[in-house]
Amino acid sequence: MPCVLSDCPTFDADYQGAIGSKFTVTAICATAPAAISGAAYAGTTLTKAPFTFTVASGVSNLATIVEGAALNALIQIVEACPGGGTKVLRQFDMTDPDHSISAVRIKGV
Amino acid sequence: MSTTTYRAWLILSIVTTATRILAMAQEYPPSVATIQDDLARGDDIKLRTDIEIGAPGSPDEIAKRLLARQLLQIGESASQSIQNGASPAASASTSLVTKSMSSILGLAQEAGAITTSTSGSTTTLTANVQQLFNYLGPDRTRCYVISPTCPFGSQLIRGASVSVSLNSLANSGTSSSSNLTSAALSGLTGVQNPVFNNFTFQENLHGRKKTDITQERFKAAIDEIEGDKKAALINAFLALVDPISDTSKGNAALTAKYVGALGECVTNLKGTRGDAQQVAKVEQDCVNSFADIVQQIPGVDGLLTNFMQAEAAYNTVRDLALTKLFYDSTFALEYDLTNNAKQPLLSTFKVVYGYQHQFHHPGPKPGTVIPGGMLQTTLNGSATLYNSLQGSSEPRVRSAQGSAQVDYTPSTSGKIQAMFSAGYYFQYMIANGLINLPSTDFVPGTVIPLPSNASVLLNTTGPINIGQGKLTLSIKGTSIKIPLAVTGASRTDLIKANRVGGNFGISYDFASLFKK
Numbered sequence: 001m002p003c004v005l006s007d008c009p010t011f012d013a014d015y016q017g018a019i020g021s022k023f024t025v026t027a028i029c030a031t032a033p034a035a036i037s038g039a040a041y042a043g044t045t046l047t048k049a050p051f052t053f054t055v056a057s058g059v060s061n062l063a064t065i066v067e068g069a070a071l072n073a074l075i076q077i078v079e080a081c082p083g084g085g086t087k088v089l090r091q092f093d094m095t096d097p098d099h100s101i102s103a104v105r106i107k108g109v
Numbered sequence: 110m111s112t113t114t115y116r117a118w119l120i121l122s123i124v125t126t127a128t129r130i131l132a133m134a135q136e137y138p139p140s141v142a143t144i145q146d147d148l149a150r151g152d153d154i155k156l157r158t159d160i161e162i163g164a165p166g167s168p169d170e171i172a173k174r175l176l177a178r179q180l181l182q183i184g185e186s187a188s189q190s191i192q193n194g195a196s197p198a199a200s201a202s203t204s205l206v207t208k209s210m211s212s213i214l215g216l217a218q219e220a221g222a223i224t225t226s227t228s229g230s231t232t233t234l235t236a237n238v239q240q241l242f243n244y245l246g247p248d249r250t251r252c253y254v255i256s257p258t259c260p261f262g263s264q265l266i267r268g269a270s271v272s273v274s275l276n277s278l279a280n281s282g283t284s285s286s287s288n289l290t291s292a293a294l295s296g297l298t299g300v301q302n303p304v305f306n307n308f309t310f311q312e313n314l315h316g317r318k319k320t321d322i323t324q325e326r327f328k329a330a331i332d333e334i335e336g337d338k339k340a341a342l343i344n345a346f347l348a349l350v351d352p353i354s355d356t357s358k359g360n361a362a363l364t365a366k367y368v369g370a371l372g373e374c375v376t377n378l379k380g381t382r383g384d385a386q387q388v389a390k391v392e393q394d395c396v397n398s399f400a401d402i403v404q405q406i407p408g409v410d411g412l413l414t415n416f417m418q419a420e421a422a423y424n425t426v427r428d429l430a431l432t433k434l435f436y437d438s439t440f441a442l443e444y445d446l447t448n449n450a451k452q453p454l455l456s457t458f459k460v461v462y463g464y465q466h467q468f469h470h471p472g473p474k475p476g477t478v479i480p481g482g483m484l485q486t487t488l489n490g491s492a493t494l495y496n497s498l499q500g501s502s503e504p505r506v507r508s509a510q511g512s513a514q515v516d517y518t519p520s521t522s523g524k525i526q527a528m529f530s531a532g533y534y535f536q537y538m539i540a541n542g543l544i545n546l547p548s549t550d551f552v553p554g555t556v557i558p559l560p561s562n563a564s565v566l567l568n569t570t571g572p573i574n575i576g577q578g579k580l581t582l583s584i585k586g587t588s589i590k591i592p593l594a595v596t597g598a599s600r601t602d603l604i605k606a607n608r609v610g611g612n613f614g615i616s617y618d619f620a621s622l623f624k625k
Contacts, residue, residue, distance in 0.1 A: 007154045011372040012356075012364075014158055033327035037427070038339030042357075045343055047336035049328070058356040061163065063343050067427065069327050071256050090158050092165055097253050098424050099137075101346050103163035105354050 003081035004055065005089070005106065013107035015089060017055040024052040024080045025064065025089065032070030036077070039064045041106065061103040068094040077102075137166035138392045145383045157375055160392065162367070162399050163350050169420075171349075172413045174400040231306060235272040254431040257318075268313035268441075274306035308446040316438035330434040331427075338423045345412070345419035352406045363405060370398045439463045446496075454496035455507065462488045468520075482519040489513070495540070503540040510536040526583045534575040541570055574599040 004023040005015040017023060026049070027034045038047045040063045042056035053062070068075050073094050078086040089104050139159045147156040158164065162171070227233075252263035259267065351358040353367040374395035381387035403409060432439070443459040468481035489512040494505055514532035521527070579594040 011157070011375070012368045014154060014161075033322055033324040035324075035328040035331045037331045037334060038336070038343055040340075040343045040347065045340050047334075047339045048332050056357075060355050060357065061347055061350055063347055063350075065339060065342060065423070067327075067331050067431075069255055069322055071253060090164075091155070092159075094255075096166065096251075097255055098420070099166040099169060100424075100427075101342055101420070102165040102167075103346065103350055104158060105161075105163070 002083060003079050003085065003087040005079050005087055008105075008107055013059045013105040015104060016107040016109045019055050019057050019108035021055050022052055023055065024050055025062065026051065026078060026080050026086075027064075027066045027068075028076050028078055028086065029068055029070075029073050029094075032068055032073045034066065034068040034073070034075050037065040037067050037100070055106065055108045057108040059105050059107045062089070062106050063101060063103040064090075065101045067097070067100055070094070071097070077104075137164050137170045138396050139164070141385050141388045141392070144378060144388050144392065145385070148379065148381070148383045148388075153375070156378060157371065160374055160378065160395055161371055162353065162403070167399075168346065168349050168413065168416050170396060171400050171403050172417065174396065175404055175409070175413070231274055231276050233272055233274045235270060254428050254435060264314065265312065268315075270309075270311050270313075272307075272309045274308075276304055276306050305448050307448065309443065311441060311443045314440045314442075315432065315436040316440070318435050319437065322434060326434065330430045333430050334423075334426050338419075338426050342416075342419045342423040345416040348412050349403070349406070349409075349416055353402055360406075363402060366405075367399070367402050370395075370402060374398070433465070437465060453499055455493055456496055457491055457493045459489065459491040482517060485516040485518075487512075487514045487516075505540075507540045508536055508538045510534070524585050526585050528581040528583070530577075530579040530581065532577045532579075534573075534577075536573040536575075538570045538573065572599065 004017045004021045006017070008014055008016045025036065025039060027036045036049065036051055038045070039051040039053075040046070040061075041053040042060040044053055046052075051064075064077055066075055066077060071094060074091060075094050076086075076091040077089045079089060081087055090102055092102075143159060144156065147159060161167075252259035252267045347355075352360050353363045356364060374391070377391045377394070378388065381391055406412065439462070441459075441461040441463075443457075443461065445455075445457040445459070447455045447457065449455065463486065465483065465485045467483050470481050490510070492509045493507045495503070495507055498505065512532065512534040514530060516528055516530045518526070518528045575596065575598040577594055577596045579592060582591045582593075583589065
């Protein structure tokens, strides 16, 4: 089963998915432990895993707080796809743990 | 200093200070190498998510730029008044400079480096020295809990905290004989009344950092962070980015502007073909155009302040959780200067050592382990000194204290969680309690004036032994706790008599009812 989210071809959003479909996000890091601390999307705020949301109509921000156990480690925020794979939504080096929150824009189609 | 030189210095110093205050935004805008890599791989989505508002550190960078603009305006106004004939010392120019400096100092509070809390008439200011250095100091002083190594100086900075308590209801007038006794007793029992209440400096150090942290244990530590701190940070962040990107909450005109600016930014970055100088220039143009749009969000100054405070509050509790995970042992040195009503100033030096150990058992599969009980040990030692003997013959050292406590939380699978605690406290009162009775006061119940500024209250010297055993039952998933305790004491501070008592109770955190 493919991932729920796919790249958005227009600049009004970063990713898009079918309205009403559920998606789960998680954090991965190849060299050290990493975890999502909290996440919010379309009015739903979650502070513990699983971070599963339902694609809403319009464009909404998916905000995530991500923590890693090693400085400078490459962190990826990914959709854990139903088929078992992952889709990278954002990746960055954990060079400053004090700026752990970020967001991507998701459009319901 | 000539007017022209002073004007140049003024503008330069204000802008430089503003830049240093928020110079820690590291990932945003991303490095030229990151953008070059995105361009080389033709990864349009990564290029977009790297540069857009919403990337890690972007609100802090926007705040820095907006602040620099505000301070530049203040500096320009001040320099303009100088150019128009006012001397640097004239009130018009100095008030503007003062305004700019107070803005800079106020930012430390807005950014969470200094926090205040008020309880009744007492206000406590606490400075997080690490945060202050993060905002004002050079990059090399930064040290994080997850840093593999930190220079000793950075460790000292990271572990230091300073707080001052002040009371707005000062009782500096002459006491009448009727409230003298109550003032003395309130001083002995710790009820404080004067303008300056307390100063505390604490230095926290850690033992060796653990390197065997598993994904499961890391995730469990992150889950322990208070949910309301996480939610507050998320909400403060979304309050900044939603107005320019969320179609359901945003301002349609601002959203359209932002989408246009982002598209133009990405197109321009692609147009650089990876040339480093061009990439750097386009990146700066992109962030400036985004800052122009963010500046149009109604109440953006307050939103940025809220965000930075929420970020600092979250980082503080996150660091506590990670410190517990990465370090078995902690060591703290503390100095307290206490101003009790009608007593001389007291200095207390304290040493605290803590050790925690998580037991593990072999798991069902070979090579796996499951977490067992948690053992927490705390040792405490302190000495209290009179800063002034007020002419009395009492020893300088008032008392010495030592205590030890062991808490054990077994691993349980049921709904009830138990914690067993045992504690012992020893205090030796070397000196009698001193009360400062000003010579303008009268002997209680009389009109006989007191001849000196000091008096011995009671014969309170000698040892105090207190022991306690406690069982705390809590219901998992709720805030209900039921403590059952037996306490024995050889005497109290003022009464030389044995006391043995039992306590039980039930506590419930009603605030949890309102948490998600």
